[in-house]
Amino acid sequence: MMRPIRILRLAAALAVLAGAAGAQVADLRSTTALRVCADPAAVPMSAQDGSGFENRIAGLIAERLDLPVQYFWFPQGMGFIRKTLLDGNCDVVIGFAQGDELVQNTNHYYTSVYGIVTRKDGELAGVDRLSDPALKGRDLGVVAGTPPASHMARAGLAKDMRGWDLFVDRRIEDPVGDMLKGVHDGTLDAAVLWGPLAGPLVKADPDLQFTPLLKEEEAPRLFYRITMGVRPSDQEWKRELNSLIRRNQDEINAILHEAGVPLVDDYGQQLLP
Incomplete structure (x- = not known):
């Protein structure tokens, strides 16, 4: 049986290793640019020419961070999150449905x-x-x-x-x-x-x-909350984005309205003005 002192030493060593591993993952987030994972041809949401409404939201967030936007373009399909966000090529997906376990969701912004x-x-x-x-x-x-x-x-x-x-x-x-x-x-x-x-x-x-389609009562539901997606380990980054979303919600709503995105309340029961 291991003596208590050896157990404590082992626990301390594992904690140091875990902390180092966490720091290594956190270091994937760039401090010199807002690195965005995006589909180059998902019009009208994202486009390589910057015309999508998600491009405009990314630009707003980057402006508030006082950083340039840097895109990692990849077709949004099977493997998108693994080959972009999880591989460390970018730090945020601007539009991601709430509840998907592949990413950590921010608070929803529409x-x-x-x-x-x-x-x-x-x-x-x-x-x-x-x-x-x-x-x-x-x-x-x-x-x-x-x-x-x-x-x-x-x-x-x-x-x-x-x-x-x-x-x-x-x-x-x-x-x-x-x-x-x-x-x-x-x-x-x-x-x-x-x-x-x-x-x-x-x-x-x-x-x-x-x-x-606001009158459908049976499952599956037809309304969804949209968040920003980050890596599961990026707790601090998620909190920072939540703060940015909260403080800039009016500007985000204006971008969505101007684009023509139909917005509903959080229960999918009525259109928002």
């Missing part, structure tokens, strides 16, 4: 919702729920594997759904753009899409409208 995109002058312009009988027999676009696809299948729309892939290299493929083009030219009757992707693009098309 909540948005899935919705249905239709033509303003079309027969489906008044549809605001996926159980509406008017959707039966229509050509409906949806990204396969997303939450509204489950609602649509339950509503008996499986045979009417045309699915697009969830994980694609958006430098080559553009599922959301293809669906919106289809609704615009009439090859699709409607498309069910994530608000932050569809809302800003619909805002730029006077013939289309985005109707938030």
Whole structure:
């Protein structure tokens, strides 16, 4: 049996090693730039030309930190977090859904919702729920594997759904753009899409409208809180970002509103002005 003094020495040595390992991980965060992990072609959220609303939010945070923005570009799909944030190539993902265990989430800085995109002058312009009988027999676009696809299948729309892939290299493929083009030219009757992707693009098309799906009561939910994602070890960095979000929430909201992102309350029950 180990003597108490040996146990104490071993515990102290392990604590020193753990502290050194923690410091080594923490050192991955740059002090000379805001290093952002981002998809170069996730329009309208992020874009290599800096036009996305997440680019503008990154610019705001960098300005408050008095640092330049430095991007590490990588297509957002399988392996994105491992090859960007966890490999130490960057220090923050500007938009990340709350609750994902791959990252440590900051406090959320907005909540948005899935919705249905239709033509303003079309027969489906008044549809605001996926159980509406008017959707039966229509050509409906949806990204396969997303939450509204489950609602649509339950509503008996499986045979009417045309699915697009969830994980694609958006430098080559553009599922959301293809669906919106289809609704615009009439090859699709409607498309069910994530608000932050569809809302800003619909805002730029006077013939289309985005109707938030606020009346769906069954699981899965169709509204999600969006945070910034950091490494699980970066507690201090998370606290600093939480403070920046809190102190600059009005400016963040202004960026989101100007972009056309549909914002809802934290319970997904009503649109925010």
